[in-house]
Amino acid sequence: xxxxxxxxxxxxxxxxxxxxxxxxxxxxxxxQTGNKVYLKPENMQYTGAYKVRGAYYKxxxxxxxxxxxxxxxxxxxxxxxxxxxxxxxxxxxxxxVMPTTTxxxxxxxxxxxGAEVVLHGDVYDEACDYAYKLAExxxxxxxxxxxxxxxxxxxxxxAMEIVKELPTxxxxxxxxxGGGLCTGVSTLAKLxxxxxxxIGVEPAGANCMEESLKNGKVTTLPKVNTIADGTAVKTPGxxxxxxxxxxxxxxxxxxxxxxxxxxxxxxxxxxxxxxNSGLLTVAALKHLNVKNKKVVSIISGGNMDVIxxxxxxxxxxxxxxxxxTVSVLLPDKPGALVNVSTIIADLQGNVxxxxxxxFVSINRNDAVELRITMEAFxxxxxxxxxxxxxxxxxxPKLVRNKGTYDGM
Numbered sequence: 001x002x003x004x005x006x007x008x009x010x011x012x013x014x015x016x017x018x019x020x021x022x023x024x025x026x027x028x029x030x031x032q033t034g035n036k037v038y039l040k041p042e043n044m045q046y047t048g049a050y051k052v053r054g055a056y057y058k059x060x061x062x063x064x065x066x067x068x069x070x071x072x073x074x075x076x077x078x079x080x081x082x083x084x085x086x087x088x089x090x091x092x093x094x095x096x097v098m099p100t101t102t103x104x105x106x107x108x109x110x111x112x113x114g115a116e117v118v119l120h121g122d123v124y125d126e127a128c129d130y131a132y133k134l135a136e137x138x139x140x141x142x143x144x145x146x147x148x149x150x151x152x153x154x155x156x157x158x159a160m161e162i163v164k165e166l167p168t169x170x171x172x173x174x175x176x177x178g179g180g181l182c183t184g185v186s187t188l189a190k191l192x193x194x195x196x197x198x199i200g201v202e203p204a205g206a207n208c209m210e211e212s213l214k215n216g217k218v219t220t221l222p223k224v225n226t227i228a229d230g231t232a233v234k235t236p237g238x239x240x241x242x243x244x245x246x247x248x249x250x251x252x253x254x255x256x257x258x259x260x261x262x263x264x265x266x267x268x269x270x271x272x273x274x275x276n277s278g279l280l281t282v283a284a285l286k287h288l289n290v291k292n293k294k295v296v297s298i299i300s301g302g303n304m305d306v307i308x309x310x311x312x313x314x315x316x317x318x319x320x321x322x323x324x325t326v327s328v329l330l331p332d333k334p335g336a337l338v339n340v341s342t343i344i345a346d347l348q349g350n351v352x353x354x355x356x357x358x359f360v361s362i363n364r365n366d367a368v369e370l371r372i373t374m375e376a377f378x379x380x381x382x383x384x385x386x387x388x389x390x391x392x393x394x395x396p397k398l399v400r401n402k403g404t405y406d407g408m
Contacts, residue, residue, distance in 0.1 A: 002153055002187045002243065011157045013060050014053045017089060018157075019045055023165050023296065028269040029282070034291040038169075039282075040162060043274045043302025047109070049230075050158060050300050051075075051082030051145070054180060057154030058143055059086045067092045072140035074098070074131035076124050076229050077106030078301045079145035084115035095140060097131040099123055101229065105305035123224060124177075125234045146180030147237030156184025162296050163192045170293040173281035175300045176200040176209045176251070177231035179240040185298070186247035197249045199288070201280040203228040204253040209236045209244060213251060217241075227256045227308075230277030230301060257319065258283040264316040266299075275304040276312075321379040323352070326386060328394040329367040332358060340370065343392060349385045350375040371399060 021041050029037040042050040059067065070093035073083045080096040087094035094115040098107060101122055111117050120130040128144075135142045144151065158181070162169060172189055174182045186198035202210055205226035212219040220235040236244070259276045262283040266272050274282070281297035288295065304312075317323040330336040344351060353373035376382040389396040 002149060002156070002184070004188075004191050006153050007156055007160060007184075007188045007191070010053075010057045010153045011160045013057050014154055014157050017046060017056050017086065018053060021045055021161070023162070024270065024272075026270065028265070029285055029297075033285050033288065033295070035171075035285075035288070035293045035295045037285060038166060038294070038296045039270070039272075040158060040296055040298045041272065042158065043272065043278050043299045045301075047078070047081040047085050047113075048301055048303040049078035049082065049275075049278075050155060050181060050298075051078040052085055053082075053157050054148075054151035054154035054184070055079060055082035055143060056086040056089070057157075058148060058151045059083075059090055059092070061150055062141060066141045070095065070138070070140045071143050072097070072131050072135050072138075073143040073145060074124065074128035075145050076127075076232065077102050077110070077303055078230055080106065080110040080115070080117075081113060081303070083143050084110050084113035088114050095131075095134065095138075097127045097134065099127045103229070103303070103305040103308060106303050109303065123232055123234065144237075146178030146183075146233075147239050148180070149183075149239055152180045152184040152187075152240060152243075154184070155181045156188040158298060159185040159188040159192065163189065163196075166294060166296065167193075168294055169196060169296055171197045171199060171288065171290070171295040173199050173201055173252075173284050173288070173295065173297045175231055175277055175280045175298065176202045176236075176244075177206075177233045177277065179209055179236045179244055181298070181300060182209075182248060183237075183240040183243045187243050190247045198247060199284065200244070200248045200251045201284040202251060202253050203231055203259075203277075203280065204255050206232045206234075207251075207253045208233055210251045210253055212236055212241060213245065213248075226276075227259060227312075228276040228280060230275060231280065252284045252287045254280050254283045254287075258286075260312050260316045260319060263312050264320070272299075273302050273304060273309070274299045275301050276308075278302060321376060321382040323373065323375055324382050325353075325371055325373040325399040326389065327369055327371050327397045327399050328389055330370055330394060332368045337370070339392070340372070340389070340394065343388050344372070344374060344385060347381075347385050347388055348377075349381075
């Protein structure tokens with residue numbers, strides 16, 4: 001049973017190894033949603049995520065004999081670092097099985113805390129099966145990343161901090177992968193104040209908890225497909241499911257494209273980096289159909305590698321029409337490119353790439369294709385540039401990411 005006494009004990013224990021992640025009031029998201037929005041920045045936590053809470057509390061409850069056997073876990077990255085860090089604090093060996101798709105930064109960070117890393121499987125579930133196999137073969141003590149009530153109790157200490165700092169909180173938005181964080185947060189929140197609404201947030205491409213709640217039983221997805229790798233779980237925890245059924249008021253699912261926009265919003269307005277799973281609750285703010293409520297979004301982690309970050313920024317700028325590509329037809333003669341460039345320059349467009357195709361027509365004097373990728377201030381500015389090109393007879397067509405065309 002998850003009891004108030006256990007949560008209080010866990011809060012005291014995890015305070016030895018956690019940073020104080022004070023709530024951050026967001027004027028931007030408050031203005032966007034009509035609520036008073038606060039961010040719980042667990043992306044600023046030791047190891048870059050909340051997972052150190054559950055890992056450390058779990059290990060603290062083990063016997064000396066269990067710790068001496070060595071610990072093993074499976075994780076897409078954040079729990080791996082939490083276990084590795086906590087094991088280091090206890091002077092215990094840790095083995096971590098991670099999916100082969102885990103970002104390099106998370107792998108290297110886990111190793112930096114002294115853990116042995118084994119890469120296996122394409123998704124978390126395959127890595128977890130292998131971890132159990134190694135535990136049986138080597139006699140390691142398994143520290144499950146979510147399907148463990150002691151681990152969930154440690155994660156739930158976040159709710160204790162939220163309510164202590166904001167006693168009148170109305171809504172808590174909580175990411176869901178396997179369900180450990182949401183189990184701990186929702187259970188403790190209801191123990192402290194039954195009127196608090198707890199909303200679980202999942203990626204649409206890995207909505208195992210939503211499907212399980214619909215079916216009234218733990219349900220395994222045939223596959224998961226999401227950029228939110230930290231919540232890419234096929235099967236939620238069966239030990240946790242009854243607590244989710246009882247204490248979670250609703251589930252919101254988020255498309256990957258929404259995470260890209262949320263990343264830019266958070267960076268531009270709070271100078272804060274969160275990983276894709278940590279952005280779930282930020283994206284969910286727009287789906288919350290309430291006004292004038294005090295809402296806390298738990299940003300669960302910030303462990304995003306630079307390559308992924310660059311990709312997210314690029315796609316986000318494209319989604320916001322801050323970068324776009326247009327195809328125009330112009331005669332293949334001196335001065336034609338200058339004319340097009342002048343139109344764009346006069347409207348403050350910034351060209352960043354040109355592609356010249358002389359073979360679009362059999363008559364080069366009639367037309368060659370020029371693809372222009374440029375920066376704009378947003379949709380209105382983009383439309384001004386495209387319309388100006390059309391007015392000068394260049395027949396512009398917007399180019400989709402996949403290379404197809406939208407006619408004007």
